[in-house]
Amino acid sequence: MTGRPTWQILAGTVSALAAIGVGVGFAVAQDRPSLNLYGATGLIDMPSAESQPDGTLSASFSRFGPISRTTLSFQLSPRISGSFRYSGVRDWNSFCPACPGGAFETYYDRSFDLRYQILEETDRLPALAIGLQDFVGTGLLAGEYLVATKNLTPNLKVTGGLGWGRLGSYGAIGSPFGDRPPLVVGAGGKFDAGQWFRGPAAPFAGIEWKIDRDWTLKAEYSSDDYAEEAGLRRTFQRSSPFNFGLEYQRNDYFRFGAYYMYGSEVGVAAHFFLNPKQRPGIGIQDGAPDVIKPRPSRTAAPEAYDAGWVEQPGVADILIKNLNKRLTVDGIHAAGIRFTGSTATVTAENNRYDAEAQFIGRVARAMSNVMPASVETFEIIPLVNGIPASRVLIRRSVLEQSEMAANATEAVRAQTRIAEAGPLRGTGLTYDPDLYPKFNWGLSPYVLTSFFDPDHPLRADLGARLSARFEPLPGVVVSGAVTKAIVGNLSDSTRVSDSVLPRVRSESNLYDREGDPALEHLTAAVYFRPAPQLYGRVTAGYLERMFAGVSVEVLWKRVDSPFALGAEVNYARQRDYDQGFGLRDYDVITGHVSGYYDFGQGYNAQLDVGRYLAGDMGATLTLRRKFATGWEVGVFATLTDVSFDDFGEGSFDKGITLKIPVTWGLGTPSKRNLSATIRPVLRDGGARLNVQDRLYETIRNYDEAGIDAQWGRFWK
Amino acid sequence: MGKVLEMTLRQSIIFCAVAALLAACGTEKQADPLTGGVKAIMAPLGQALGGKRGPAPTVPRTNLEQLGVPVTVGEIAATHTKFYIVPIAQTGSVETWSTSDDITATFRDGVLAATRGLRADLMESATPSAARLRSGSGTTVRQYGVLDGGDRLVRFNYTCQLSNLGTETISVLGRQHLTHHVAESCQGSGPPFTNDYWFESSGKIRKSSEVMFPGLAQVLLSRVVDK
Known part of the structure; x- marks a missing residue:
């Protein structure tokens, strides 16, 4: 039973079906740690020791008083994260026109952060992380920290840490690693390693209480004095070290927060999370592939296995045409073919599939429908810009046996070889006459x-x-x-x-x-x-x-x-x-x-x-x-x-x-x-x-x- | 000939110039990043504005019989979706059925074992035989393999308890069938579910309610036309 009968009366009733499965199965809402106003994992203005789920990419927009920050953060590995930030301070020279550093209405600055989680949280011990903030740049936001975070109950976590640089500028307890040398900014952009963890160190702390699934309350004690922004330039008034916030997790992708900052300013933040590891819609929607066509058994139909077809004139043209009849619908073009009685090689262009394996699978399925029964080995050569990129060898009998197996995916991979494809010149390929130009x-x-x-x-x-x-x-x-x-x-x-x-x-x-x-x-x-x-x-x-x-x-x-x-x-x-x-x-x-x-x-x-x-x-x-x-x-x-x-x-x-x-x-x-x-x-x-x-x-x-x-x- | 081609090309360029602001066009059939992005954002909006489909119309039995091939009607109650499938390939006890728009369901010994053409396909499975299910007692073992959003195969393993629910006369698109109802209640590494089967005395599954894979809505499959 092959071929597809026409049944127009049924057409158009099913396209809604194809979308089935959107967002099911794996979209388990993650209880991810929250971000701070620097767009890094943390409390409000202070960092925490937590990590985002591996691979998380986040974009954050925050603002309080004259300070605005736009940050892109990436959880590079389970323990390492990095941030790139574009920040602005309004009214930079309003109070202090003669202050050094140039005349700006709004002072814009770019900064990079890097953080390493030394210890993951255990039942008894807190998570521990070490971080560098603005470690390569003008150093306006430069600060280093060592921080610990522990979940006391499922809804309550506490964070405490020690900061240097601007994170050690308020309530310092001494300079454990010596003085902080002055920063020579120059054109910016250089590593400021000589400064790291030097100078006054100050403690910071905070608490995070999850009211319910969506809402979280935060409070923190900040060790950042905002000496330049609030002190020297008076762009805002820092009248308290305490910050308070209320955050709302809209869904897996969005989180919003409102804050009361440093006893004088109102702040807001919006965070957008992406997970590059998983497509939001989970699966790929595409037409069903051809079913693998089984060959008759060799004993029942030995004549089907006769390789005499190889000698037939024009057989290569017919085979490549038949292949392309099946593959064109998939955005694939079989470009060339060569064969012996038992092996067939097809070079093919993939114009559709992001997944190379799916492209190879579709070519293999088409070959099982088109190639005479004597062909046991399929050799598929993907072409990129007309040149062969590799050579995939699949046994046809494995395809036939494993298509409906409970372990179909592994079974066929175990018997598939990915090998070098050398130059194609002089290898006896017959090209599809319709392909070029x-x-x-x-x-x-x-x-x-x-x-x-x-x-x-x-x-x-x-x-x-x-x-x-x-x-x-x-x-x-x-x-x-x-x-x-x-x-x-x-x-x-x-x-x-x-x-x-x-x-x-x-x-x-x-x-x-x-x-x-x-x-x-x-x-x-x-x-x-x-x-x-x-x-x-x-x-x-x-x-x-x-x-x-x-x-x-x-x-x-x-x-x-x-x-x-x-x-x-x-x-x-x-x-x-x-x-x-x-x-x-x-x-x-x-x-x-x-x-x-x-x-x-x-x-x-x-x-x-x-x-x-x-x-x-x-x-x-x-x-x-x-x-x-x-x-x-x-x-x-x-x-x-x-x-x-x-x-x-x-x-x-x-x-x-x-x-x-x-x-x-x-x-x-x-x-x-x-x-x-x-x-x-x-x-x-x-x-x-x-x-x-x-x-x-x-x-x-x-x-x-x-x-x-x-x-x-x-x-x- | 050349002139015609020129005209066609020029016309299509003009058409495209107008269309390009909203969409991409040309011989490239792949989704364009920008247009695709706009569409992706607009799609949920369209749904929110009432683009949802109503229940699909029911095609009368006589029309289905005129096709001259076996027909199974599928219904997904949760989404008011109805679809019709006809057989397109058979290898031993494995049959593949297809909708008119290239979505397929493959049955191993009459039991749903794979789908293709959906976003979330049942990629591979281990299923009990129809005879095992029909016995109506004891346990069965099932395995479902599906792809996650990173194209990684995720497996769910289940053990199911069969129970015999007795004789029932069911109606399938206006025709009465005397059947034997068996339920298969499954517990395993994913959400629990129950499949139902209505067997005729010949052993044929006349109707079934099966999960495509755990976590997904049940699909009701009525074998309407046997040919």
Whole structure:
């Protein structure tokens, strides 16, 4: 019984069914620790020793009196958390126009925190944590602490700690580790290690009482004197060390708080939590796959196993057409095929699935329906930009036996091998004649943002992007995109770069202002496999919004090794601000040798050593955590031979990267991501070229670790 | 030919230019990040504004019989959802049935054993045989494997107690059937649940009420047309 009869009268009655299961099963409300006004786990203005559930990402907005803080926090590992904060103090110079530190109506400052939970709470002992607040920056918010938190009853917890820096500025009990040396701020952005845990130390404490599931009362004794804000500049009056708050947990995602701060000010806070580990809608909604088609038994139908079909003229064309009949609906294209009587190899492009395993599963299902019975081994080669990324070997009989097994997922993985795919040239593949040349285009909205301009901390443009992609041959991609802003204020920025380096990035506002419409990129790229384990790319044209040129990259990578090594050399010439076809005079040879290491559990590191856009030499270290859902959170820092003074504000390039898969929010399959790089300040030192589709990131999802991360989707 | 193509391309670009403010278009069929985000935010709003579906209409038996294939009607009382499935594949005692919009349910020996095309699918399972259930006494063992929001397989294990609830005459879309009612009460690593089966004397399950997997609403399956 095969094929699907038509039954129009029943159509349209069931689409509501597909959404079944949204939010069921796993959405157990977490009793997560609360955040403080710094957006870090804690009381009101003071930290606590608790940790958020592993992987939690939170955005916090808080305000009291003249103080406002916007913080992004991430629970990097079960014990380590980090925060990046943008804070402002209003009326900075109102009372004290002659105070040092420049004239600002509102003083904006960026800061990073890092915290380590030394001990988890036990029945008898409290949790214990050590933390650094604003440890790399101007040091305005700098403070260090050692803190303990204990749940006395399920609804009552107490916190006590000792603070240094600004957390030791009120009610100090002495300086156990000596004096705190004065901070030389300079351009900011440097590690202030000499100050940590030095100078006066002061105790702080607080209590948190959970009234019911949603409401919490907090009270704390703060050891922060606000010497600069309240004392010197009198932006508010600090008349008491006690703070009080009432918080409301709306659901897993939102928490709100109202506070009475320092005996004089009212405060408010809103916290937004995300869990990159789990999609909010849990599952992915997609059409059911083809059922594995069983073969007749060899004894009952020996003629079905005759491999004589291999010799039939035109059989490859027929098979690939039949495969694509089944796969097109899944956004998959079988590009090439080769076979012997017992093995069939299919190269295929995945244009839909964020989960590589699901893509492989769908190809395997199609093959079981299409390939003659004598074929026992399926070899599936995923193609990325036309080149093979790996080779997945599955036994057909295992598919047949395990599809309905109670342990179907593990059973098929145990018998599946993920191996190297060498170059495809000369391997006897028959290509789908309909696949090339391939042309795709799209028109979609876009948003471009700019953060932390003191005149206007958040600027954004909304516009339309027209993009096109032409692939005349496997591995050859000509692509381009044009953007036109429709509304926004990016072009309002009049900030003039004060950089003493070649202005490779610091004039980005000129590109925003003059590039409307803009040719975002227009490139021709060739991807190739020079040898087994080697991947290559050459890209030429208008590479990115600020640079044109030629980029050559080679990557050595095994599918079963955590280590990979790459090298990239670029000739880049600066583009005109209007982002048309014109070029400016500045050009540079830039490039890097890159080492990549996958630590497992989604943690990976990348070290790039080489020459940057401004001609400076140095290295970038990037640490990333990638979740099975496709979320990626990373931090990076670049040190080059440009001095901190020459670099300017921030002293060196550093920032946070976020990659959010569209699938995570939508619950429908897609390979697209929203990416953001958040830098405290964008300067010219340590700047890299933004070339599209660098090899490592495009290939690695198809290695063993990449496929295994979402193996659960193989049978989906 | 070229002219026609040009016109079509130009027209679609103009159409898209208008549409682009609200949506993405082109040959790329994947969800666009921005448009997708807007849709994701708007979807619950639409539901809140009364976009909820009413009960699905009932298709008369004669229309179902005209299809010329077996038909099972499914109902999820909790969501007022009704669906119709027909068999599309069979391997031994394993049968896969599908809705008209590509949602499938697979039955092992007549007992729901897997689903596909739903957000939360029953990915894999161990289920008792129909004969074991029909006995109406003793215990059965069940296992459910489902994916969490990070595509990790989560298993639920259950032990169930069978009980014989006697003979019942049931009505399935206007036709009376004499059946034997068996209940299967399950306790395990997830929420408890009870499945019900109505067997005919031939051993066929005429009607059943089964959980797709623990924590999910029960689905009532009525085998309307046998062919």
